[in-house]
Amino acid sequence: MPAHWMGAENIAFLIYPRFTALDMVGPHYMLTSLMGATTHVVAKTRDPVASDTGLVFTPSASFEDCPADLDILCVPGGTLGTLAAMEDDATLRFLKARGARAKFVTSVCTGSLLLGAAGLLEGYKATSHWMTKPLLPVFGAEPAPGRMVRDRNRITGGGVTAGIDFGLALVGALRDRTYAEGVQLLAEYAPEPPFDAGTPERAPAEVKAILDAMMADFIVQARRTGTAAFARAQAL
Amino acid sequence: MPAHWMGAENIAFLIYPRFTALDMVGPHYMLTSLMGATTHVVAKTRDPVASDTGLVFTPSASFEDCPADLDILCVPGGTLGTLAAMEDDATLRFLKARGARAKFVTSVCTGSLLLGAAGLLEGYKATSHWMTKPLLPVFGAEPAPGRMVRDRNRITGGGVTAGIDFGLALVGALRDRTYAEGVQLLAEYAPEPPFDAGTPERAPAEVKAILDAMMADFIVQARRTGTAAFARAQAL
Numbered sequence: 001m002p003a004h005w006m007g008a009e010n011i012a013f014l015i016y017p018r019f020t021a022l023d024m025v026g027p028h029y030m031l032t033s034l035m036g037a038t039t040h041v042v043a044k045t046r047d048p049v050a051s052d053t054g055l056v057f058t059p060s061a062s063f064e065d066c067p068a069d070l071d072i073l074c075v076p077g078g079t080l081g082t083l084a085a086m087e088d089d090a091t092l093r094f095l096k097a098r099g100a101r102a103k104f105v106t107s108v109c110t111g112s113l114l115l116g117a118a119g120l121l122e123g124y125k126a127t128s129h130w131m132t133k134p135l136l137p138v139f140g141a142e143p144a145p146g147r148m149v150r151d152r153n154r155i156t157g158g159g160v161t162a163g164i165d166f167g168l169a170l171v172g173a174l175r176d177r178t179y180a181e182g183v184q185l186l187a188e189y190a191p192e193p194p195f196d197a198g199t200p201e202r203a204p205a206e207v208k209a210i211l212d213a214m215m216a217d218f219i220v221q222a223r224r225t226g227t228a229a230f231a232r233a234q235a236l
Numbered sequence: 237m238p239a240h241w242m243g244a245e246n247i248a249f250l251i252y253p254r255f256t257a258l259d260m261v262g263p264h265y266m267l268t269s270l271m272g273a274t275t276h277v278v279a280k281t282r283d284p285v286a287s288d289t290g291l292v293f294t295p296s297a298s299f300e301d302c303p304a305d306l307d308i309l310c311v312p313g314g315t316l317g318t319l320a321a322m323e324d325d326a327t328l329r330f331l332k333a334r335g336a337r338a339k340f341v342t343s344v345c346t347g348s349l350l351l352g353a354a355g356l357l358e359g360y361k362a363t364s365h366w367m368t369k370p371l372l373p374v375f376g377a378e379p380a381p382g383r384m385v386r387d388r389n390r391i392t393g394g395g396v397t398a399g400i401d402f403g404l405a406l407v408g409a410l411r412d413r414t415y416a417e418g419v420q421l422l423a424e425y426a427p428e429p430p431f432d433a434g435t436p437e438r439a440p441a442e443v444k445a446i447l448d449a450m451m452a453d454f455i456v457q458a459r460r461t462g463t464a465a466f467a468r469a470q471a472l
Contacts, residue, residue, distance in 0.1 A: 022265040026258065028257070032290070041292075048284075053264060053275070055264065058284055159422070159424025168429065169430040181431050181439055181443040184439070185436065186396070187397050188435065190434025190438065191434070192383050193420065195408065195413065195417050199421070200421065204417060206414065208421065210414075211421055
């Protein structure tokens with residue numbers, strides 16, 4: 001085995017009430033394939049945390065126990081849960097502290113709004129779920145094209161399933177192509193989506209209109225909550 | 237909203253020690269999008285269950301509390317954890333009882349070995365993780381091509397990430413195409429794998445050889461454990 005296949009990364013995934021489990025579990029699968037790495041699932045306390053679809057996770061660390069120096073900090077998204085997390089000063093303080101020192105500061109889906117609220121995307125190109133991408137300038141971030149956007153040590157992924165692509169790409173960057181291909185083969189990651197509606201450009205207009213209507217209130221609320229959190233976080 | 241977009245399905249995911257979380261969380265994301273459906277995460281007891289990558293889940297139901305009549309029973313895979321589950325009579329008994337009555341009996345990845353051990357794939361075409369697919373005849377099942385194989389009410393998916401395609405396809409079958417396209421767009425499911433090694437045919441020979449060597453002992457053990465479990469389960 002090539003020596004560089006063994007590492008020693010400290011990786012932390014933030015979880016919080018009503019986060020989207022797949023945003024986290026996709027990259028978690030990929031990153032826990034890194035031999036020698038240690039992965040933490042971190043929440044405000046060690047109490048169980050319920051996802052937006054009712055999956056209940058027990059964190060492996062609280063904000064207090066989480067190592068100060070992380071190689072990868074990864075923040076999954078959620079809908080109303082993400083807004084509530086933005087309103088929580090302890091969460092913003094945790095993100096500011098770990099984000100200032102982490103080698104890679106990353107997010108999946110609306111997790112970028114949380115990074116943004118904590119001031120971690122100011123002056124960076126970034127992405128988010130397609131619905132919340134227009135909100136990035138609220139945090140001083142510049143929306144950029146791509147399912148995954150890297151700007152220096154910030155890596156942000158698009159909605160939900162983008163976390164799988166992001167995680168696998170990061171495995172390739174941290175080990176090498178052969179290693180990542182092994183992980184891809186183990187995950188049998190040769191996707192065959194049964195429909196072709198995964199982006200606003202490719203989805204039928206009718207489908208996009210339904211989601212836009214469904215999420216309109218959330219977007220208004222996210223802009224308001226995000227603006228306030230970003231202002232408040234600067235003083236934390 | 238079309239009336240048929242609202243349903244009333246009872247869905248249960250089995251979890252067990254060292255299962256692969258992504259096998260479950262992928263289709264769980266998709267199936268919990270079914271308006272009106274109730275989703276259970278079922279384990280032997282209500283105690284927390286750790287996945288093979290160390291994610292800790294609290295089940296929502298034990299074998300005893302799980303409804304007798306399910307619309308969808310879904311069994312995720314795992315590696316050594318799946319073999320241990322095959323050796324557990326309570327798990328086999330649960331699968332036999334719920335599988336005999338469920339409208340759809342489904343699996344992702346090596347979850348098909350558990351269905352097989354419980355006698356639920358006898359006489360059915362099925363698939364599994366590409367590495368364990370050759371073991372299906374042990375259970376009287378016939379390996380069939382495809383990332384997802386449906387034979388009457390049995391639906392089996394390939395390795396890990398195949399669960400996402402399977403889940404979305406099932407949403408389409410249970411509601412309609414427009415509904416499923418909405419879910420796909422919400423999940424931003426327009427995958428862009430950073431490498432092209434997701435099947436044994438597409439992966440470089442070197443990469444496949446590494447995994448074959450890594451898993452050789454497991455395959456031998458899975459055949460032995462599967463054969464014994466299948467014989468034992470008939471009498472349960």
